[in-house]
Amino acid sequence: MNWGLKMKTPPDTSLTAQPSAEFDAELDDLFAAAKQTPAMPDQGFLARLEADALAQMPAPAVRVRQSLWQQISEVIGGWKGIGGLATACAAGLWLGISPPSGIETLIIEAMGGETLNVDPLSSFDFAMMEG
């Protein structure tokens, strides 16, 4: 029973349920036409985009060129390293010029208690040593 209402016939979709090959090709033509004519941004807009990109860009890392002295200082260990090296050099020089009195005796004892004085400029000394 339909209470006197007319039943609406559903639309016949049998013709469009499966796309025909011909219609498929036509749709591909439409896609191809759309692909060939993409919307292009104008130059003014591109310039604004470039300005945005540059404004957002992180700052480049600054590479300072170092002098030879700065490079040596860095290898040694900065000012502390240089100070230590200078002190060691000064102490060595001082010991060479004016050794403390006890050190000479210690060296002689370590060498067996004999001293050997060699004057490389005097051939007489050599002759005396050989007898």
Add this chain to the structure above:
Amino acid sequence: MPFDAMSDRDDEDLLALYATGDAAAARVLTQRLAGPVYAHAVRMLCGDRSEAEDVTQDALLRLWRAAPSWRKGEAKVSTWLYRVTANLCIDRLRKRKDGPALDAIPEPEDGTPSVNARMQTKARNDALQDALMQLPDRQRQAVVLRHIEGLGNQEIAQIMDIGPRAVESLTARGKKALQDLLAGRRDELGFEDEDAT
């Protein structure tokens, strides 16, 4: 690095250079990416160029901000950008109460010499755009990416965050819906004439 030498570098390399403060990389990336992003936004937004410009600007700004923390090999720059663009477009479409009048769709730029051919191209583009705008957002996005931008199903799946089979289903349903929508306009679009010849 000189501008020309950068043309051969891929997007990821250029983005890494951009993150180190390379201005030439910024220019090349802008020139390379702005066009496809803008064209996609125009398609998704019913030809509204002003809104498409806003979306393009927003999408690229997001890319520039993501550049320092970009992890190489995780996603293609273009895929990421299409995804951001599509999401921005869908957000805007959802906020719209009424779409723009179809007459507001600007005339596509094309270089066809004949007036008739130009008019027919315009009619076809308008008809396609009109039909596309009647599709649900996700179907339209899938159809545009597949059939107009020419991307593969795998990349579309990444952009839309769905599986490749879902992409196939969306594009098939979208294409079928377009055929239904355009069925009555074949004569107007010049297809009946072509059949007759």
